[in-house]
Amino acid sequence: MNAIEVRELHKRFGDVTAVDGIDLTVAAGEVVAFLGPNGAGKTSTIDTLLGLSTPTSGSVRVHGLPPREAVRRGLVSAVMQTGGLLKDFTVRETVAYTAALFATHRPVDEVMARAGITEIANRRVGKCSGGQQQRLRFAMALLPDPALLVLDEPTQGMDVAARRQFWAQVRADAQAGRTILFATHYLEEADAYADRIVLVRHGRVVADGTAAEVKALAAGRSVRATWPGADVAYLRTLPGVNSVEVRGDSVLIHATDSDTVARYLLNLTPARDLELAAAGLEDAFMALTSDNATVGATR
């Protein structure tokens, strides 16, 4: 049975459409990055997976159950963004409190050791750093030994060292056969820790594949040329072209095969003043998720 089955999910808040028809199937044991810019609908989708909000339309199943039922059985747990902790509890008390809410759970000492917070067990939550609080949330999420672990922007606001330490702990845990879905807007994080990347934009899935496949979509160079009245439709049909954008008299093309584009422009069109630039991974991600991008899903 699939860990996650999302069909035609829509979520609207008044006039704002946060999720605009997402389909997502995640098999048990996959580690999936839910990648997209802020406001792409990642958190809204995750909230429905956890039963924190109900879809406007569409269906969500977690291990074949409605989300709230899966939560009650400890099949799914989550590490949410900042907040969600009481300052006047100690780290250990917070874990013990959460543990007491489940029918069965892993021992408190075990999850604290796995999250690397044994040394700060008696510290007040209010005195913990952001990274320590996040590892505490991770320990709480491990308590029910969840089949599906959902992490919503788990390293938001952490410095590089804390981020790396956090992911080391998550990665060690993923070897236990758990399904993991994490939302992030850091492309390198998705690249480093996920088997599969689902790229979302404006509440829709725009790309879905292995990290290599999505990176191939995003990799490449940008070609800029002056060409009044450029033949945009034809440019889009060239091999390896990801996006074409017209800015006044110039045309901006993002392509994995920039040589073919350049050869075409110089040999067969009146285009001139050609400029080629390598796109960084982050630029490529921006290209994929920007409003003008034209990207095909690989799955």
Add this chain to the structure above:
Amino acid sequence: MTVALDRHVPLLGGFNGAVIGLEIRRMLRNRRTLLLSMVIPTVFFLAFGSIPGSGSGASVLVSMAVYGAVLATTSGGAMVSIERAAGWSRQLRTTPLAPAAYIAVKMATSVVLSAAAVGVVYLVAAATGKAAMPVWMWIVTGVAAWLGSLLFTAFGLFVGYLMPSENVMQVIAFVLMLFSFAGGLLLPLSLFSPALRTAASFTPMWGLNGLVHYPLAGGSFNWLWVANLAAWLVVFTAGAAWRFSKDTARV
């Protein structure tokens, strides 16, 4: 290695002794709550319990016990406000804890804390010998103050859901002070003008105050005390239930 998929749902929606124990420990760590519900009533009793004209020591004792117990239960209920502001309520919704079980935990915590508030001032009174009452009256008034104050758990929950703010405790301390004056807890109502006395009889602590003092003061039993208590119980419970359902629907 695989993760087991055969799972169970917790009994009683997650309501259990371990959770209540941790809640009590956390409340006892809150200095403001301890000060208002236990230290101040005790100090007031010691200060005013033996002043001529302020009523007998026993009467002041009962008033202070009610005041402390009401503060404890209201604070216990109003903790939901701080927990909502901190995002803890949302965190709890990613666990099996049922919303009704969460409320039950808050109420159970209040039961224990109000017993402690009454117990502390009664113990000090017994130790110092400043309140003269027959043994049965110690028990009856103590239990009445304890159980009657539970009404204010609903009040605390109502206010807690109404005001999602860290400042809710200051507001509550002030409002309860007003209720206490109007209820006749801090000054005898005979000092009020007749019009003011009538108005006071509609405030939430008037009925409780009359009932708890009745064994001590004697005289005729006033059914309006019961009516007052019952009416406010309905108002606070309905208010808390209304805000609570709004809160879970909003998620």
